[in-house]
Amino acid sequence: MESVRFYLPTEVVSGPGCVRREVGRWALGKKALIVTGAQGAARSGALGDVTGALEAQGVAWARFDGVRANPDAEQVCAGAEMARREGCDFVVGIGGGSPLDAAKAIAWAAAEGVPRERFFRRLPEPGDAALPIVAVPLTCGTGSEVTPYAIITDHGARSKVNVSGPCLFPRVALLDARYLESLPQAVVADTALDALSHAIEGAYSPRATRFAEALALEAVRLIVPELVRLAHGGFVNLGQLQYAAAVAGMVIAQTGTGLVHAMGYPLTYHKGLPHGRANGVLLAGYLEFMERPCPALTERLLKAGGLADAEELQALVDAVLDAAGTTPEAPSEEELARFAREPLRLALVRKYRAMPSPEEVMDIYRTGF
Numbered sequence: 001m002e003s004v005r006f007y008l009p010t011e012v013v014s015g016p017g018c019v020r021r022e023v024g025r026w027a028l029g030k031k032a033l034i035v036t037g038a039q040g041a042a043r044s045g046a047l048g049d050v051t052g053a054l055e056a057q058g059v060a061w062a063r064f065d066g067v068r069a070n071p072d073a074e075q076v077c078a079g080a081e082m083a084r085r086e087g088c089d090f091v092v093g094i095g096g097g098s099p100l101d102a103a104k105a106i107a108w109a110a111a112e113g114v115p116r117e118r119f120f121r122r123l124p125e126p127g128d129a130a131l132p133i134v135a136v137p138l139t140c141g142t143g144s145e146v147t148p149y150a151i152i153t154d155h156g157a158r159s160k161v162n163v164s165g166p167c168l169f170p171r172v173a174l175l176d177a178r179y180l181e182s183l184p185q186a187v188v189a190d191t192a193l194d195a196l197s198h199a200i201e202g203a204y205s206p207r208a209t210r211f212a213e214a215l216a217l218e219a220v221r222l223i224v225p226e227l228v229r230l231a232h233g234g235f236v237n238l239g240q241l242q243y244a245a246a247v248a249g250m251v252i253a254q255t256g257t258g259l260v261h262a263m264g265y266p267l268t269y270h271k272g273l274p275h276g277r278a279n280g281v282l283l284a285g286y287l288e289f290m291e292r293p294c295p296a297l298t299e300r301l302l303k304a305g306g307l308a309d310a311e312e313l314q315a316l317v318d319a320v321l322d323a324a325g326t327t328p329e330a331p332s333e334e335e336l337a338r339f340a341r342e343p344l345r346l347a348l349v350r351k352y353r354a355m356p357s358p359e360e361v362m363d364i365y366r367t368g369f
């Protein structure tokens, strides 16, 4: 067997009621900073479960609810400042990717005392510490609950920066699918597409091991049938999607993301497409591109999802977005050409197993719209 390494220090606990039932495992200090967005944490019932469980355990808490979509360094540093002011010794993130990523970055910035003006120049280094992190996901896509990454928007560079380090792995992830029941269909669709792209990009990564590929195929096997049900109005198993999103998160925790994410960031930054939707529209074109360098792996991925070819995947993504009423408007050729030149994309592209030409990058964009 090849020499492989698999590192995942996060304890994953799942099931209805796990937040209250397992509080003894995740109450990691004397005072928690609870990091949330504006509404989802309360609406889903997760915030009430977290505060109720902490109070029953005699643990104090403060809430930072200043996280918005695509969080930036201002939000992170405001949260870190609050953690220090309130004397919090652990962080509980509740939400989709934005609150979870912000919570992780806050835990690091608070422990290391990172000043705002040096935030993007002082990214996590080996040996850095973070306050212990607990993650309660409220969507079924990001996988942030099991990764060492926090994606933070850098307005100066007009893009996103991956703030990552081993200290950003959550200590505990708490998966309760009941929190997903209040999600709009568009959010379920977008985040499920994000999870699918994590699985597919991770499998194609040059850093993918047998462990990573096995998890990626498992995630594809579970996500595609749920996408079919989303497209055709059938009953969607949210627990299955939540589990699959965590499995896909375990894949990118090992491999990182790939070309689809790098190409999707400009669609989010300049066109406002939600992260998962931006990835979803690019997935089939990417799979088609990877078929040449990796024919056997492409076949395994398609087979896991019960798909005949990349065209069928594109038709499925189109149907999912159509059913959710979220089919994106196509950017102009000039815009796509500009996105294809984004410096971030070019920097990332060098790590990939196959290097697309600028025309091939354009083709992947065009296939999606």
Ligand SMILES: [Fe+2]
Pocket (backbone or CB within 6 Å): 142, 194, 198, 261, 275
């Ligand atoms: Fe993602």
